[in-house]
Amino acid sequence: MQNFVFHNPxxxxxxxxxxxxxxxxxxxxxxxxxxxxxQGSVVKHGILAKVTSSLxxxxxxxxxxxxxxxxxxxxxxxxxxxTFRRENLDAIVAVGGGSVIDTAKAVAAGVxxxxxxxxxxxxxxxxxxxxxxxxxxxxxxxASEMNSGGVITNEQTRxxxxxxxxxxxxxxxxxxxxxxxxxxxxxxxxxVVDAMVHLLEGYFNGSDPWTxxxxxxxxxxxxxxxxxxxxxxxxxxxxxxRANIMWGATLAFNGLAPCGIGPAGFPMHMIEHSLSAxxxxxxxxxxxxxxxxxxxxxxxxxxxxxxxxxxxxxELDHQDDRQGAQAAxxxxxxxxxxxxxxxxxxxxxxxxxEIPAIAExxxxxxxxxxxxxxxxxxxxxxxxxxxx
Amino acid sequence: MQNFVFHNPxxxxxxxxxxxxxxxxxxxxxxxxxxxxxQGSVVKHGILAKVTSSLxxxxxxxxxxxxxxxxxxxxxxxxxxxTFRRENLDAIVAVGGGSVIDTAKAVAAGVxxxxxxxxxxxxxxxxxxxxxxxxxxxxxxxASEMNSGGVITNEQTRxxxxxxxxxxxxxxxxxxxxxxxxxxxxxxxxxVVDAMVHLLEGYFNGSDPWTxxxxxxxxxxxxxxxxxxxxxxxxxxxxxxRANIMWGATLAFNGLAPCGIGPAGFPMHMIEHSLSAxxxxxxxxxxxxxxxxxxxxxxxxxxxxxxxxxxxxxELDHQDDRQGAQAAxxxxxxxxxxxxxxxxxxxxxxxxxEIPAIAExxxxxxxxxxxxxxxxxxxxxxxxxxxx
Numbered sequence: 001m002q003n004f005v006f007h008n009p010x011x012x013x014x015x016x017x018x019x020x021x022x023x024x025x026x027x028x029x030x031x032x033x034x035x036x037x038x039q040g041s042v043v044k045h046g047i048l049a050k051v052t053s054s055l056x057x058x059x060x061x062x063x064x065x066x067x068x069x070x071x072x073x074x075x076x077x078x079x080x081x082x083t084f085r086r087e088n089l090d091a092i093v094a095v096g097g098g099s100v101i102d103t104a105k106a107v108a109a110g111v112x113x114x115x116x117x118x119x120x121x122x123x124x125x126x127x128x129x130x131x132x133x134x135x136x137x138x139x140x141x142x143a144s145e146m147n148s149g150g151v152i153t154n155e156q157t158r159x160x161x162x163x164x165x166x167x168x169x170x171x172x173x174x175x176x177x178x179x180x181x182x183x184x185x186x187x188x189x190x191x192v193v194d195a196m197v198h199l200l201e202g203y204f205n206g207s208d209p210w211t212x213x214x215x216x217x218x219x220x221x222x223x224x225x226x227x228x229x230x231x232x233x234x235x236x237x238x239x240x241x242r243a244n245i246m247w248g249a250t251l252a253f254n255g256l257a258p259c260g261i262g263p264a265g266f267p268m269h270m271i272e273h274s275l276s277a278x279x280x281x282x283x284x285x286x287x288x289x290x291x292x293x294x295x296x297x298x299x300x301x302x303x304x305x306x307x308x309x310x311x312x313x314x315e316l317d318h319q320d321d322r323q324g325a326q327a328a329x330x331x332x333x334x335x336x337x338x339x340x341x342x343x344x345x346x347x348x349x350x351x352x353x354e355i356p357a358i359a360e361x362x363x364x365x366x367x368x369x370x371x372x373x374x375x376x377x378x379x380x381x382x383x384x385x386x387x388x
Numbered sequence: 389m390q391n392f393v394f395h396n397p398x399x400x401x402x403x404x405x406x407x408x409x410x411x412x413x414x415x416x417x418x419x420x421x422x423x424x425x426x427q428g429s430v431v432k433h434g435i436l437a438k439v440t441s442s443l444x445x446x447x448x449x450x451x452x453x454x455x456x457x458x459x460x461x462x463x464x465x466x467x468x469x470x471t472f473r474r475e476n477l478d479a480i481v482a483v484g485g486g487s488v489i490d491t492a493k494a495v496a497a498g499v500x501x502x503x504x505x506x507x508x509x510x511x512x513x514x515x516x517x518x519x520x521x522x523x524x525x526x527x528x529x530x531a532s533e534m535n536s537g538g539v540i541t542n543e544q545t546r547x548x549x550x551x552x553x554x555x556x557x558x559x560x561x562x563x564x565x566x567x568x569x570x571x572x573x574x575x576x577x578x579x580v581v582d583a584m585v586h587l588l589e590g591y592f593n594g595s596d597p598w599t600x601x602x603x604x605x606x607x608x609x610x611x612x613x614x615x616x617x618x619x620x621x622x623x624x625x626x627x628x629x630r631a632n633i634m635w636g637a638t639l640a641f642n643g644l645a646p647c648g649i650g651p652a653g654f655p656m657h658m659i660e661h662s663l664s665a666x667x668x669x670x671x672x673x674x675x676x677x678x679x680x681x682x683x684x685x686x687x688x689x690x691x692x693x694x695x696x697x698x699x700x701x702x703e704l705d706h707q708d709d710r711q712g713a714q715a716a717x718x719x720x721x722x723x724x725x726x727x728x729x730x731x732x733x734x735x736x737x738x739x740x741x742e743i744p745a746i747a748e749x750x751x752x753x754x755x756x757x758x759x760x761x762x763x764x765x766x767x768x769x770x771x772x773x774x775x776x
Contacts, residue, residue, distance in 0.1 A: 001565070001631035003403025008396070014648065015391025177389070213612045213632050213639070220604025227600060243389035244601050247648060251601070256644075260402065260635060 002208050002262035007166070008255050010146045014175040014247065016239070019050045022093065022136050023058025025172040029132035030090020034083065035062040036104050038096040039069065042138060045182035051095050051136055063087045071276050071283065072099040073155045074106075077117060081110040084131070091132040094170075097183075097191070098142025098283075102150030104133050105168040118154060120163040123368070127165025135173040139183045140246040141191030141284055143198065143253030145173035153277055159364065160273040175250065177243040185236050188245070189339050190284025192229045195249035196222050197268055197287045199257055204298055204305055206261030214261050219312045221248045221257075226313070229339060265371040268294050271379060274361035279350060288341045289348040292333045293386020297378075299325040346388045355383045390596050390650035395554070396643050398534045402563040402635060404627070407438045410481065410524050411446030413560040417520035418478020422471065423450040424492050426484040427457065430526060433570035439483050439524055451475045459664050459671065460487040462494075462542045465505060469498040472519070479520040482558075485571075485579070486530025486671075490538030492521050493556040506542060508551040511756070515553025523561040527571045528634040529579030529672055531586065531641030533561035541665055547752065548661040563638065565631040573624050576633070577727050578672025580617045583637035584610050585656055585675045587645055592686055592693055594649030602649050607700045609636045609645075614701070617727060653759040656682050659767060662749035667738060676729045677736040680721045681774020685766075687713040734776045743771045 013021060026033060033055070042048040043066075055062055065080050084092070084107060094104035108130035110117035119125035137145045144150060149164035180188065199218040206214070225248050231241035251257075258264055271294070272286040281289075299306045303321035310316040310328025318324030333343045342348035350358075359379040366374040401409060414421060421443070430436040431454075443450055453468050472480070472495060482492035496518035498505035507513035525533045532538060537552035568576065587606040594602070613636050619629035639645075646652055659682070660674040669677075687694045691709035698704040698716025706712030721731045730736035738746075747767035754762040 001402075001628055001635065003406065005399065005401050007399040011393065011395040012647075013393050014389075018391065210628055212615060213609065213636050216608025216612060217605070220608045221601065224601045224604060240389055240598055243648070247389065248601050251644075256639075259400075260631070 001211070001260040004259045006255060006259050008146065008169065010169050011172045012146060012175060012250070013172060016176060016178055018174050018176045019047065019136055019179060020054045022051050022134060022174055023054035023056070023060055025174065026055065026060055026091060026093055026134045027058045029134065029171055031060050032087070032089045033060055033062045034080065034087075034089050034092045034107065035064045036068065036080065036092055036094045036096070036100055036107070037064070037066040038100050039067065041182060042095050047136065047138060047179050047182070048095060051093065055093070062093065063089060068096065068100045068103045070099050071153050071160065072103045073153050074118060075155060077103055077106040077110065077152060080107045081117060084111045091134065093134050093136070095136045095138065097137065097139030098144045101133075101135055101142070101144035101170070102152060104135075105130070105144070105150035106152050106163060107131070108133050108168060109163060109165065121152060121154070121161035127163065127167055130165070130167035133168070133170045135170045136179065137173060137175050137246070138179045139187065139191050140180060140249035141194040143195070143250050145170060145175065146250045146254040151273070158277050158361065160277040161365070161368065175246050177239055177246050180242050180246055181237050185233060186340065187282065188232060188236070189229055189341055190282045190288065191249060192225050192245060192284070193288045193291070193336075193341060194284035195252040196225055197291060198253040200291070201266045201268060202258045202261050202264045203309070204302070205264040205267065206258070207264065208260065208262045211261050214257060214259070215308070218257055221252050222313060224248050226335065233339060265369060267371055267374055270365045270369055270371060270374065271362045271382060273365055274358050275350065278358060278361060281348060281350070285342055285348055288336055288343060289345050289350065290382070290386050292329050292336070292343050294382050295325075295329045295332070296385045297382045299329065344388050345383065345386050352387045355380055355387070358383060389599070389648040392647045394643060394647050396534065396557065398557050399560045400534060400563060400638070401560060404564060404566055406562050406564045407435065407524055407567060408442045410439050410522060410562055411442035411444070411448055413562065414443065414448055414479060414481055414522045415446045417522065417559055419448050420475070420477045421448055421450045422468065422477050422480045422495065423452045424456060424468065424480055424482045424484070424488055424495070425452065425454040426488050427455065429570060430483050435524065435526060435567050435570070436483060439481065443481070450481065451477060456484060456488045456491045458487050459541050459548065460491045462506060462540055465491055465494040465498065465540060468495045469505060472499045479522065481522050481524070483524045483526065485525065485527030486532045489521070489523055489530070489532035489558070490540060492523075493518070493532070493538035494540050494551060495519070496521050496556060497551065497553065509540065509542070509549035515551065515555055518553070518555035521556070521558045523558045524567065525561060525563050525634070526567045527575065527579050528568060528637035529582040531583070531638050533558060533563065534638045534642040539661070546665050546749065548665040549753070549756070563634050565627055565634050568630050568634055569625050573621055574728065575670060576620060576624075577617055577729055578670045578676065579637060580613050580633060580672070581676045581679070581724075581729060582672035583640040584613055585679060586641035588679070589654045589656060590646045590649050590652045591697070592690070593652040593655065594646070595652065596648065596650045599649050602645060602647070603696070606645055609640050611701055612636050614723065621727060653757060655759055655762055658753045658757055658759060658762065659750045659770060661753055662746050663738065666746060666749060669736060669738070673730055673736055676724055676731060677733050677738065678770070678774050680717050680724070680731050682770050683713070683717045683720070684773045685770045687717070732776050733771065733774050740775045743768055743775070746771060
């Protein structure tokens with residue numbers, strides 16, 4: 001076990017009809033808030049009405065800032081910072097999934113900083129202070145509702161970069177599984193993949209060779225996510241399956257999973273970020289396209305853990321690690337396809353002949369994230385293995 | 389999934405040589421502290437010297453209050469409250485296992501309350517405020533280092549009662565696995581059983597019938613604890629096994645495991661509390677004596693989950709739930725005995741003919757904890773099944 005620090009002060013209020021408690025949850029942090037939402041589904045499904053009614057009851061006024069897009073962009077962040085400052089607001093209420101919450105984090109950091117908010121993404125500045133954030137989660141995937149990081153795309157430079165810092169942890173996040181019923185099923189399934197890959201990055205890339213506790217933690221969540229994904233595909237309104245996905249996705253990336261595994265890169269996320277910076281791809285779908293190909297690449301050097309994955313997730317039973325790894329990847333591809341999730345670049349509609357350009361974009365992030373092994377050639381190799 | 393609120397603000401600093409950071413970790417909470425320790429093993433093994441050196445370096449002065457006993461008592465708590473007040477201290481540094489940390493919590497609540505500290509245990513008062521606590525953990529078991537509860541025995545009334553409240557969460561807990569090397573191996577193993585039973589109480593007593601995420605969370609930690617227990621029995625200084633036990637025991641009872649399982653009683657703890665209130669029994673050993681007997685009782689009404697436990701922990705494969713449950717309990721007994729842990733009252737040296745008196749004491753707690761099904765007759769039944 002490697003040394004670590006764990007601290008996660010976010011209060012989780014989980015359950016049916018809990019959306020109505022957002023006003024009370026937000027009140028300790030201010031009476032005038034920026035109400036941040038996405039592309040309108042929260043209006044259509046009545047979630048926003050519940051939120052504003054709860055804010056009103058608590059005596060909180062708001063300035064709405066809607067239109068966060070799925071891969072949220074810097075331009076929107078800058079506008080929201082201006083609005084927050086102009087209206088002299090106290091706090092941010094984010095109603096949505098990872099894109100809305102990540103936007104809230106960038107705004108929260110930006111309004112307490114004199115310089116350019118992009119400085120936090122390029123490493124020019126650290127987040128030392130932030131406006132308080134409360135959350136009503138809709139789409140489980142990113143776990144942004146219970147961690148201190150976020151990802152924003154700079155639409156001018158085509159860089160999808162991340163920021164992080166303790167002050168960005170939401171104060172309170174409301175996880176009402178009913179709010180996730182309204183998401184299209186394919187998007188919900190992409191969210192499941194995102195959560196799975198959050199766990200798998202650490203599972204396969206941790207630097208400690210013996211992590212029995214962390215392995216089982218990840219495996220338990222992954223099995224549950226897969227089990228529940230199959231249920232909501234048939235019954236989108238299955239409360240318990242939705243609830244297990246919502247809580248499972250949060251537990252997948254709230255900082256607990258990597259405790260003790262030592263430094264672990266995020267190579268699949270790194271490569272996916274360039275996919276969704278360059279193409280109109282949902283983050284979870286992009287990860288699904290990369291995952292089997294990356295596992296093939298990874299199995300060359302480290303088949304043992306991939307074999308363990310096959311044994312514990314798919315109940316395979318191979319003595320030989322290479323054979324086991326191969327079988328595990330085949331099972332995973334089969335499962336993704338059975339869920340209508342693209343399991344390769346081709347299935348996701350990504351032009352294969354642009355692999356060099358995708359890799360070139362990813363290399364920038366590889367350098368930023370310190371993934372030195374991921375040269376242009378290696379990333380192209382991974383992408384080629386992921387192509388079909 | 390049942391509704392829940394989860395909030396755990398304790399900062400965990402985990403790893404080798406982290407004891408030396410206790411001064412820096414404590415400084416934000418005050419410059420004059422009560423230094424609470426147990427029966428001297430922290431002196432013998434040099435842990436206390438590291439702590440005081442770190443406090444000195446940080447410019448923190450301390451008043452030592454040593455001698456907390458394994459089942460900590462109210463009399464000691466009252467004395468420590470007097471010392472804290474007389475010396476006009478700011479915070480408490482607890483160096484030890486659950487008994488020391490639980491004592492710290494009672495003292496922390498008591499010093500900020502005008503009335504009698506026992507009021508928090510009888511339910512006459514709620515903990516609304518508490519002095520800040522920081523921790524250097526020695527013996528993993530109770531998870532008191534990352535939760536907001538504690539247990540104290542009133543030696544006059546022979547009641548082993550608990551208190552709880554958000555202000556009691558330690559601010560920072562230092563988990564240095566090296567500090568656990570010094571504990572006698574049998575005590576370390578009792579600690580493992582305590583952690584396992586924390587998980588099993590929820591696993592078997594949760595009120596939600598379908599909890600795939602929570603089941604796997606518990607199973608993963610239990611398997612790891614058992615695996616590592618076997619290692620430290622042979623190699624007490626095995627860092628990684630000690631580390632997995634330390635972090636596993638914390639994760640077993642830091643509030644995450646029961647999220648979503650709904651109301652769950654703690655019948656095994658309830659019965660054990662009367663054992664260790666009446667006899668000189670280590671809490672974990674007492675739980676081990678109760679566990680198989682309670683499982684036999686529980687299997688009568690709910691064999692399915694006990695069969696699942698056998699399947700997932702011991703890799704048994706029984707179609708019939710009753711047969712599977714029986715086999716699982718037999719495996720568990722075998723495992724406990726293989727670790728030299730008492731698996732029955734008889735093995736633990738408890739006089740079997742005193743079962744009615746033990747049950748009478750436990751009934752008091754059954755009423756306090758709202759475990760209405762646990763009448764005198766039921767508790768006697770469980771104890772008889774646990775007798776050999």
